[in-house]
Amino acid sequence: MDGFVDCTVSSGCLSLRGKLYEISKTDSCTDTYLSSQPTVTFMTQSIFTSKTALPDLPDARGFDRSTPDEKADIWQQVLNHSVEGLVGLVAVRSGDSDQGAIVNFRYKFINQIALRDTFRRHPEQLHDITGRLLTDFFPSIRDTALFHTYVHVIESGKPQRVEQHYNVDHRDIWVIQSVAPFGQDGVMLSYSETSDLHQAARRLSRQTNLLNGVLNSSPHGIVVFETVRDGLGQLTGFQITLVNQMFELQTGRTSSYFVGLSLNDIYPIGPGRVEQLKRLLETGQPIHFDEFIPALGRWFNITLTRLNDGFVATVQDITTEKQVRQQLEETVQELHRSNRNLEQFAYVASHDLQEPLRKIVAFGDVLNSQFASQLSEPASDLIRRMQRSAGRMRSLVQDLLTYARLSGSRDTFGLVDLNQLLASVMDDLEITIQERNTRVDIGMLPAVWGDAALLWQLFQNLMSNALKFQKPGQHLSGPLPHIRVQGRVATDTELPAGLSATDVSQSGRRYAIVEVIDNGIGFDERYLDRIFTIFQRLHGNLHFSGTGVGLAICKKVIDLHGGTITALSREGEGATFVLYLPMQ
Known part of the structure; x- marks a missing residue:
């Protein structure tokens, strides 16, 4: 019996050393509780002696019958090698009457895992406690709901499962305990620590909350799609698995509306876009494009990036930017037209103004050259002033023409x-x-x-x-x-x-x-x-x-x-x- 043996328990059957025993539901055993949830493993040693009273092993039906020694061997191996704490308790009733109220419990058997847990605070005092009262080690247990659970199981004959939470040495400990009727006026307790599961669940919850916080803090809509494939693994479509709050605001729909819908349900796409999505899954090269969604009357900039066997769509509303850009382009075009018209006007005006100026200067020269003797000095002075003014005007027109023609x-x-x-x-x-x-x-x-x-x-x-x-x-x-x-x-x-x-x-x-x-x-x-x-x-x-x-x-x-x-x-x-x- 030293070391480990091939011992497994499943619903209705017990396998030990290659022999299969069928377990029937009797007063002494309930197969519901011969199952395990492995969380902690310890090396165990036998705590039973030839004088230890063992619970009866139900008869095997349809298989080899076991001898009393084999029964003791089987139960010893179950206790020693179980990854759960196992405890058998017998009710202690008031007045030593079978009908008296249950006032305590006495240990009938306990495996090494449960024994170590009992002496967790004082491991140096660890010893066999078979025959001792439950209150000897847990004095206040009669005032707890757990004690009443034990009593209820015996009185109703129905098993129960209880989850308990403790704080030991500033450490949160969670335990799942199964309580089942066992033997005559007794219960069998099987329990396992689930602290790691609870911690993992809390970590997962924190990570989920963090991920949701990141997604929902994004100023852009985010939609996660996963591929839908047939039995041959061929791509048949894409299904929405997640949307963030911004996408809900952009579309006016809640996430519950979108989750489970296919891509074609919300926006039908043609063969060309399907091929693009296939290349995205094959190459991982992101896709960027602007799209006008008629149903929403908005422009969106959409980026598609591969995620596992699917993709993430990041959706940015660019309607305002599009409108501003269009207005800017229209304004620039209008300015270009205005500048061309202004340049053309300045050129035409300058060109047309120069001809009358040339005539003024020419006529002034004729007056000075041909009619000088007939003009008085004041008249000649007026003609000279007229020509100087005409000259300045010509210079002004030429400079204006030069300025208008400047372009880079x-x-x-x-x-x-x-x-x-x-x-x-x-x-x-x-x-x-x-x-x-x-x-x-x-x-x-x-x-x-x-x-x-x-x-x-x-x-x-x-x-x-x-x-x-x-x-x-x-x-x-x-x-x-x-x-x-x-x-x-x-x-x-x-x-x-x-x-x-x-x-x-x-x-x-x-x-x-x-x-x-x-x-x-x-x-x-x-x-x-x-x-x-x-x-x-x-x-x-x-x-x-x-x-x-x-x-x-x-x-x-x-x-x-x-x-x-x-x-x-x-x-x-x-x-x-x-x-x-x-x-x-």
Whole structure:
């Protein structure tokens, strides 16, 4: 009897050492409780001796009959090798009468697992307790529901199952106990600890709550589909197993409505989409697409990702974004139409205005050349004024035409060497520079990304202004007019707010700073915004000629390049125009 033997118990039968015994329901045994729920395993030793009273083993019917020794052997093995605690109790009645009230229980048998649990707090005192009273070890048990359960089982003859919860040494312990009638006026207790199951259930519950919390906190709808296959394993469809709260809000339906429905029940799909879903299951490559759902009247961005033998659909309502994008596209198209119409109007108007101006100038020349002798001096002065006004008007029309024609196409953009470009501008202004006795110093300039023709207009206007807006007679006396052009690569701290490196739209872009500095008349910085507005001038024609379009052209060219322009100045102390141009 040393060690383990091949001993198994099933409903109605007991197998030991290869022999099968049928267990009948008698007064002494109930087959309902010869089952086990293994949770804890201990090595056990025999606690019975030849003097220990064993319960009777029912007769085997239809199989080999067992001898008393075999019966004792079988019960000994059941007790020793059971993975459950097993206890036999006999009722103790008041007045030693068979009809007296049950006031206690006496141990008839107990296996090693139950014995160890009884002496859990004092394992050094472990000893055989057969024949002892239950209250000797559990003094307060008569006041518990468990004691009344034992009594009820004996009186009713019906077994019961009880789940108990204890806290031992700050540890939660759960026990399932089966109580069954056994023998004459007795009960057999079989129990197993289910603490691990309860802890696993709590962990599963926490994980489930966490998963539900994550799903329901998502700002997007989430739907989980699993595949439906036939007996041959062929794909026949997809079935919904889970939806989150956002999907409920998007559709106006609860999860109970969706769970169990097929994909075609909520949104029929064609063969092409079915093939896409098959490839998704095969390759795991996510699918992204925008879809308009007529039943909801909404646009959704849908992402499908594989999950086991199914997929997860993440559904984002993009109706508002679609509407904003459509309105933006319509606005952009309208602006393009408006700009084309404006450019066409400016071109036509400028072209048509030049013809009458040419005639005015021509007629004025005829009057001066052919009828000069017939005109008085006041009349001749009026004709000269008329021609000067016509000349200014012609310049204004030409500048307006130039401004209207300014447009930037990325197709014409490329890397522009500003050193070569400024050399070309200086060649064009060479005569004016000599006439005004102006010193021009140009340092090494970085290359920028842009349209060379537009940038030529930009610097031609800036250099012309620097030459024009000098103090009267400065080129004849006093410090000579001096213009300096210098440039460098801008650091992050030098960039204005609109071009800051922290601006995501400008991430990775580099800019060049180009400064055009003169020692001319300067201006009051209160008028900084005004000088870049078309037709705005700070000085009259009596002092400085012009149309007020030059700096407006500079501003438009800079804007077309995605840069910015500003100026620093004081009246009488010159001006510094600062340009920020993209380098890539």
